[in-house]
Amino acid sequence: MVTPGFGEVSVRSRPLLRPPTVWTMDERRILVIEDDEAIASGLARILTSQGYLVHLLSQGAGAVRAADGDVDLVVLDLGLPDVDGLEVCRRLRTAHPGLAILILTARDNELDVVAGLDAGADDYLVKPFRLSELLARIRSHMRRVSVTTAHSEQPLQVGELRVDRSARRAWLGAQELVLRPKEFELLTLFMINAGIALTRERIMERVWDTSWMGSTKTLDTHVLGLRNKLGAEAIATLRGVGYRFELP
Numbered sequence: 001m002v003t004p005g006f007g008e009v010s011v012r013s014r015p016l017l018r019p020p021t022v023w024t025m026d027e028r029r030i031l032v033i034e035d036d037e038a039i040a041s042g043l044a045r046i047l048t049s050q051g052y053l054v055h056l057l058s059q060g061a062g063a064v065r066a067a068d069g070d071v072d073l074v075v076l077d078l079g080l081p082d083v084d085g086l087e088v089c090r091r092l093r094t095a096h097p098g099l100a101i102l103i104l105t106a107r108d109n110e111l112d113v114v115a116g117l118d119a120g121a122d123d124y125l126v127k128p129f130r131l132s133e134l135l136a137r138i139r140s141h142m143r144r145v146s147v148t149t150a151h152s153e154q155p156l157q158v159g160e161l162r163v164d165r166s167a168r169r170a171w172l173g174a175q176e177l178v179l180r181p182k183e184f185e186l187l188t189l190f191m192i193n194a195g196i197a198l199t200r201e202r203i204m205e206r207v208w209d210t211s212w213m214g215s216t217k218t219l220d221t222h223v224l225g226l227r228n229k230l231g232a233e234a235i236a237t238l239r240g241v242g243y244r245f246e247l248p
């Protein structure tokens with residue numbers, strides 16, 4: 001399928017880079033959309049060394065087509081030479097709902113971050129970023145991709161924290177947690193998205209099934225409840241955005 005004005009231009013992309021290793025069945029594909037040669041090749045080298053299959057694209061045009069097939073995650077620079085990165089993000093999200101999109105931005109303005117998440121990005125990193133941070137976020141998104149594509153009732157485990165969704169039970173180490181119903185659902189959402197920024201809107205939609213934003217005091221109360229049970233550092237507040245569950 002050709003997205004109007006987007007799919008027909010020639011795609012200046014390089015072939016998939018393959019590390020000199022034997023692939024497992026579990027190989028994961030990452031599309032890096034970045035016009036800065038030095039950053040793009042640096043990312044490709046590092047990601048390839050981590051066992052990912054990496055595809056590079058130096059412009060926004062052709063992104064939807066490049067993400068076709070088995071791409072699991074896109075690292076998207078917002079400052080591209082041809083199409084605005086936010087627009088690329090929207091088109092990717094529309095065409096590939098299950099894709100993980102991580103935006104790189106030199107804009108650390110809160111509004112830009114919110115705009116990026118509203119455009120369908122799952123997460124963001126502000127340049128300059130630490131490589132270790134990027135890799136941790138990517139691992140986290142890859143986990144989420146595998147959780148959401150696997151049986152939804154499969155047990156979840158993040159660090160010491162374990163959740164059995166079919167039994168609706170949760171443990172921190174050996175100790176079982178006593179959770180209110182919505183705390184349990186919030187915790188599950190957080191675990192699936194560990195390390196990933198979640199907007200208040202998205203949380204309200206998923207856990208309370210409402211986009212009504214008149215008051216989200218309920219959300220704050222439940223976050224407080226989870227912090228009391230898991231430790232305050234388990235959930236980071238992202239001012240003006242929402243929350244991020246940190247790996248314990």
Ligand code: CA
Pocket residue numbers: 034035036077078079080
């Ligand atoms: Ca750029």
